[in-house]
Amino acid sequence: MKGSVFNGFESYVEEQYGLHIWQQLIEASESECNGIYLASDTYNDQDMFSLVSILSDKVSKPASEIQKEFGIFFFKTLFSLASHHIAHIDTLFSFLRAVDDVIHVEVKKSDTSAYTPAFFYDQPSENELVMRYVSKRGMCYFAEGLIIGAAKHFETPAQISQSKCVHCGDKYCLINIKI
Amino acid sequence: MSNQYKNIEPSPEETITLLTKALAREKLARQQLEMQIAKKNEVQFDSTKELLASYETAKVREIQLEFLSFLNREHIENKTIDELTKFFIENVLQLLGQHTSIVFQCKDGVISNLLTIKKDDVDWQQLELTESVQTLLNTFIPAESSTWIRTNLTSNVGEVIPFMQEPLLLALKIPQHQKVNKIILINIEHYCYSDDFKSTLAIAANQFTGIVQKTSTERMLSTNYSQLKKTLKLLKKTQQQLIHNEKMVSLGQLAAGVAHEINNPLSYLSSNLETLQDYITQYESIIDKNVTDDANNSPDFDELNFLKEDSKDLLSACLNGVKRVADIVTNLKQFSKKAGSEFSPTNLIEVIDDSLAIVTNKIKYKYDVNINHGSDNLIVEGNFGQLQQVFVNLFINAIDAMPEKGVLSIQTSRSDNEAIITVKDNGIGMKNDTITRIFEPFYTTKDDSKGTGLGLSVSYAIITKHNATITVNSSVGKGTTFTLTFPC
Numbered sequence: 001m002k003g004s005v006f007n008g009f010e011s012y013v014e015e016q017y018g019l020h021i022w023q024q025l026i027e028a029s030e031s032e033c034n035g036i037y038l039a040s041d042t043y044n045d046q047d048m049f050s051l052v053s054i055l056s057d058k059v060s061k062p063a064s065e066i067q068k069e070f071g072i073f074f075f076k077t078l079f080s081l082a083s084h085h086i087a088h089i090d091t092l093f094s095f096l097r098a099v100d101d102v103i104h105v106e107v108k109k110s111d112t113s114a115y116t117p118a119f120f121y122d123q124p125s126e127n128e129l130v131m132r133y134v135s136k137r138g139m140c141y142f143a144e145g146l147i148i149g150a151a152k153h154f155e156t157p158a159q160i161s162q163s164k165c166v167h168c169g170d171k172y173c174l175i176n177i178k179i
Numbered sequence: 180m181s182n183q184y185k186n187i188e189p190s191p192e193e194t195i196t197l198l199t200k201a202l203a204r205e206k207l208a209r210q211q212l213e214m215q216i217a218k219k220n221e222v223q224f225d226s227t228k229e230l231l232a233s234y235e236t237a238k239v240r241e242i243q244l245e246f247l248s249f250l251n252r253e254h255i256e257n258k259t260i261d262e263l264t265k266f267f268i269e270n271v272l273q274l275l276g277q278h279t280s281i282v283f284q285c286k287d288g289v290i291s292n293l294l295t296i297k298k299d300d301v302d303w304q305q306l307e308l309t310e311s312v313q314t315l316l317n318t319f320i321p322a323e324s325s326t327w328i329r330t331n332l333t334s335n336v337g338e339v340i341p342f343m344q345e346p347l348l349l350a351l352k353i354p355q356h357q358k359v360n361k362i363i364l365i366n367i368e369h370y371c372y373s374d375d376f377k378s379t380l381a382i383a384a385n386q387f388t389g390i391v392q393k394t395s396t397e398r399m400l401s402t403n404y405s406q407l408k409k410t411l412k413l414l415k416k417t418q419q420q421l422i423h424n425e426k427m428v429s430l431g432q433l434a435a436g437v438a439h440e441i442n443n444p445l446s447y448l449s450s451n452l453e454t455l456q457d458y459i460t461q462y463e464s465i466i467d468k469n470v471t472d473d474a475n476n477s478p479d480f481d482e483l484n485f486l487k488e489d490s491k492d493l494l495s496a497c498l499n500g501v502k503r504v505a506d507i508v509t510n511l512k513q514f515s516k517k518a519g520s521e522f523s524p525t526n527l528i529e530v531i532d533d534s535l536a537i538v539t540n541k542i543k544y545k546y547d548v549n550i551n552h553g554s555d556n557l558i559v560e561g562n563f564g565q566l567q568q569v570f571v572n573l574f575i576n577a578i579d580a581m582p583e584k585g586v587l588s589i590q591t592s593r594s595d596n597e598a599i600i601t602v603k604d605n606g607i608g609m610k611n612d613t614i615t616r617i618f619e620p621f622y623t624t625k626d627d628s629k630g631t632g633l634g635l636s637v638s639y640a641i642i643t644k645h646n647a648t649i650t651v652n653s654s655v656g657k658g659t660t661f662t663l664t665f666p667c
Contacts, residue, residue: 039213040220081217109217109224120371124331132371164368174369 001045001137002114004081005074006037009051012073017059028054042114045137064141064167071145078102078146079153092156092179093129096147097121117143130163133173138166140173147177243379246274250386260355260394261292265303267387268296268363271380275349279342279366281306283316286359290316297342306340315339320362321352325388327380329370353388355395418640421633444500451493451500458486458493522645525566527557527598527665531589534570538578545584553592557600559665565641572634573602573661579625580606580659598665605658614653 013022026035031047052070056063079086082102089095100119117135124130131147133140144160151158159178164170189197249270255263268280278298284291290313295306306312315336321328330348337343345366353361372380465483535548542548577587581604588603609617609624616622618639642649646666653659 038216039210040216105224105228109220120373120376122329122370122372124329124370130369130371132369174371 001043001048002039003037003041003043004039004077006043006048006051007039008074008077009048009070010037011077012070013055015073016069017055021055021058024058025051025054067139067141068145068148071142071147072149072152073145074142075146075149075153079150090154092151092154092158092177093123095150095154096129096131096177099146099150119143127179129177131175131177133175138173140165140167140175143173144175147175151177151179239373239375243375243382246270246379247383247386250383250390255390255394258394260361260391260398263387263390263394264353264361264363265294265296267383268365271365271383272296274380275365275367277345277365277367279345281316281340281343281364281366283362284359285317285320285362286357288317295342311339316362316364319348319350319364320360321350324352324354324360325385327351327384332366351384353391355391356399361391421637441504444503448497448500451497455490455493455497458490461486522560522562524558525561525563527559527561527566527600528552528555528591530563530566531570531591531600534567534574535589537567537571538574541575541578542587546578546581547586549586549588551588551590553590554598557591557593557598557665557667559598559645559647559667561645561665562641566645569638569641569663570602572638576634577602577604577606577659580604580608582607585658593667596666598667600663600665601660602663603658603660608655608657608659609651609653610655614651617651 120132164174349365
């Protein structure tokens with residue numbers, strides 16, 4: 001996973017829970033890099049899961065909820081990073097349809113062989129979009145948070161739900177967005 | 180820290196504030212540095228972006244081609260439409276990672292050939308076509324052809340068809356022929372696929388529609404071809420029958436004349452034979468007398484000479500009469516034979532002479548016949564019997580066109596590669612309206628007892644079969660000329 005996501009998580013934790021909590025997470029996680037995450041570098045996925053898990057225990061909040069909140073928080077960072085790629089986009093659905101490309105560029109620009117999640121789309125009607133999230137990391141809640149962040153950014157009230165989820169034993173995650 | 184600065188040593192609170200600020204500056208410095216690295220990475224990435232995009236596109240195309248290759252000639256050749264459809268669906272199911280499909284045929288809302296395959300099925304199964312299944316399936320038939328149509332399924336679908344558990348349906352309508360459509364339904368969990376994937380599915384649908392339509396057209400053409408072959412065979416048989424019937428009708432017309440023609444020699448044969456019988460009686464009487472009578476009593480030599488000479492004449496006349504009857508019978512036998520199709524070198528002059536012999540009885544009392552053979556060599560590749568039929572027909576028409584009397588003129592000639600025969604009468608002639616229709620089957624100007632309306636149309640068919648042509652010139656009140664041109 002890219003260091004920029006860890007940096008984002010650090011900012012989220014500091015803003016939501018304080019610097020000391022982040023430092024405690026670093027101490028508790030015993031990560032190999034000792035909490036030094038360079039945005040352009042790539043780090044072990046397990047580091048993130050363990051940071052989320054420790055935070056979940058510390059603040060007594062489900063990991064899924066933390067991932068979702070982090071997604072909402074991280075949307076602004078992701079959007080600003082990719083703003084020059086998506087300058088022409090002005091609706092929620094067109095942004096979500098471009099997400100796959102945006103993430104692709106952001107991850108691949110420092111390492112072309114890096115693993116990227118994939119989104120596949122189906123639009124059954126004008127106000128309904130279904131996104132299939134495929135990633136070995138299974139961070140569908142984080143993706144859900146990013147979508148909520150995007151809906152806020154585009155000022156589009158949206159109902160977001162998952163009809164299938166790998167954490168419930170399904171083969172993939174289906175995220176339904178109704179506006 | 181040196182002693183001189185000890186007096187400005189910060190308090191612990193100040194230290195924390197300073198350290199916090201220092202940390203923030205460090206963080207900012209790191210962020211700025213990382214942004215610079217990110218920019219450099221991006222520049223580098225941009226330079227390889229197009230290459231990577233091309234690689235990605237090539238990879239996608241490769242996958243598309245790999246999938247679409249199942250529709251190549253090798254896999255679809257010699258398969259029925261049903262086999263092709265099953266093969267197509269099985270491949271699409273594999274690509275979609277799905278298991279359930281229904282396929283059926285539909286014409287004007289009537290469903291048939293209902294088959295299904297579902298998870299763990301080894302082969303396709305028949306699905307019972309109940310009224311509720313028929314009603315439900317009819318709602319899934321797309322209006323548009325050759326395109327996958329995605330539909331959300333409602334919960335009542337599972338009540339009618341229990342194995343349709345997934346929430347979506349992909350439907351494809353493939354038009355075959357005569358309002359018959361093949362409908363493919365695939366029950367899917369979702370339709371979240373990349374645009375490239377969906378486009379591959381669309382191409383496959385289009386390609387498969389083309390294959391089905393081509394196969395369907397080929398089958399129809401093949402069926403039509405065998406039907407045409409059967410019809411042609413029947414037509415040929417009917418044509419042969421018509422030609423024969425026409426010949427028989429002509430023969431019927433001639434029968435009375437022929438009977439008369441045969442009766443003539445028969446009557447003088449009979450009369451001559453009776454006379455000869457008398458002569459033999461007389462011979463016997465003379466011979467008997469000479470044996471029993473006085474030797475001085477000499478026989479009547481005048482009478483004997485008369486009997487001798489007249490007997491010779493009578494026998495010669497009898498032989499002629501017999502030959503005449505034999506000739507007529509031979510000609511009729513040849514004429515009444517069913518026209519075979521064998522062609523051989525045929526002398527048109529012989530055909531004309533034999534045809535004239537057949538109609539001679541109709542001609543000899545009222546008509547003059549002018550024959551002018553411009554060449555002795557009018558050998559063409561043809562069928563004697565068929566050509567005889569043509570000329571007999573032309574001669575009878577000429578006679579019928581001259582009710583009271585007239586002249587039938589027959590002229591033959593040849594050029595380097597053509598034999599030309601004209602048959603001319605100086606009869607009533609024809610109007611233009613009639614001329615344009617004379618070769619039409621069943622068109623006749625004669626009354627029912629005389630004509631079937633088939634004579635000239637059959638003649639035309641025979642002439643065409645000989646690669647020859649027939650043209651007509653006619654003026655009302657002046658007469659008609661038929662010109663036949665044969666390649667030779």
